[in-house]
Amino acid sequence: MALFTIDREKCNRDGLCAAVCPVGIIGLDPDKYPVPAEGADDRCIDCGQCVAICPSGCFDHRAMAASECSLLHDGLKLTREQCGQLFKGRRSVRNYKKRPVEQDIVEELLDLVRYAPSGHNSGGVRWLVLADKKELQAVKQAVADWMLFMLNDKPEFALMLHLDATFKRWTEGEDVILRNAPMLIVAYAEKESRMAPASCSIALSHLELAASARGLGACWAGYFNAAAQTFPPMQKILAFPDGSLSYGALMLGYPQYSYTRIPKRKDAHIIWRL
Ligand SMILES: Cc1cc2nc3c(=O)[nH]c(=O)nc-3n(C[C@H](O)[C@H](O)[C@H](O)COP(=O)(O)O)c2cc1C
Numbered sequence: 001m002a003l004f005t006i007d008r009e010k011c012n013r014d015g016l017c018a019a020v021c022p023v024g025i026i027g028l029d030p031d032k033y034p035v036p037a038e039g040a041d042d043r044c045i046d047c048g049q050c051v052a053i054c055p056s057g058c059f060d061h062r063a064m065a066a067s068e069c070s071l072l073h074d075g076l077k078l079t080r081e082q083c084g085q086l087f088k089g090r091r092s093v094r095n096y097k098k099r100p101v102e103q104d105i106v107e108e109l110l111d112l113v114r115y116a117p118s119g120h121n122s123g124g125v126r127w128l129v130l131a132d133k134k135e136l137q138a139v140k141q142a143v144a145d146w147m148l149f150m151l152n153d154k155p156e157f158a159l160m161l162h163l164d165a166t167f168k169r170w171t172e173g174e175d176v177i178l179r180n181a182p183m184l185i186v187a188y189a190e191k192e193s194r195m196a197p198a199s200c201s202i203a204l205s206h207l208e209l210a211a212s213a214r215g216l217g218a219c220w221a222g223y224f225n226a227a228a229q230t231f232p233p234m235q236k237i238l239a240f241p242d243g244s245l246s247y248g249a250l251m252l253g254y255p256q257y258s259y260t261r262i263p264k265r266k267d268a269h270i271i272w273r274l
Pocket of ligand 1: 093
């Protein structure tokens with residue numbers, strides 16, 4: 001199957017597909033119609049930039065026909081104010097209602113997150129969604145066991161993270177690990193993938209922001225992830241396929257409270273070289 005086909009009647013020969021192709025595999029023939037460059041089949045990363053940029057809808061890629069790619073809605077562009085509110089209004093939520101998170105909403109959110117950037121468009125992020133109370137309890141207990149292990153085995157590091165105080169609060173009955181969130185969403189990927197840490201972090205950040213649009217709150221589960229990366233008892237519970245590793249996780253649930261103000265943040269530290 002050809003890498004791409006062009007509807008010559010529709011093509012306005014603007015060369016935009018070639019201009020935006022990240023790997024430079026679209027050339028233009030003498031009449032300015034797009035043609036695959038040498039090695040195009042192997043080098044194409046299926047990112048769909050060519051299809052997405054084409055104003056006439058003439059570009060069908062092997063991985064996606066123009067007709068399969070929805071048109072962008074100009075009227076739905078985020079305004080500067082909306083973007084500011086979205087970014088500045090996002091908060092780590094640590095108080096959740098008991099209400100469970102609906103599976104169809106999670107599916108919708110994870111579907112959206114597929115559009116986040118990923119190294120080489122590899123999309124290698126995989127998800128584990130935990131909402132079973134017993135399983136969540138086992139996960140939390142494993143994190144607590146990891147804390148104790150760290151306090152005994154690597155006290156300097158553990159104290160730097162204040163694991164002593166956090167572990168004490170856990171023993172006193174406070175869920176400082178997953179904050180009683182009804183759901184934990186873990187992003188995992190192949191250990192060998194150099195893109196995995198960035199791709200998973202970006203996907204989780206997108207998920208966190210998208211969740212707010214469905215009335216959900218989220219919080220990064222850093223203690224969980226530290227245990228998931230290094231602590232065999234936790235890895236046994238998670239039971240990821242061989243060669244996979246957790247690269248981050250979010251607690252998810254309906255927030256118990258709503259915030260009123262935007263907290264102050266450190267100034268951006270920028271080296272300008274203009
Ligand atoms: C990688 C990472 C790990 C985190 N781990 C935890 C965690 O285990 N528990 C928690 O309550 N918050 C955790 N947080 C949330 C931070 O404490 C929070 O983002 C920070 O205090 C700023 O607050 P804000 O998110 O409301 O702006 C984590 C954040 C990141 C980015």
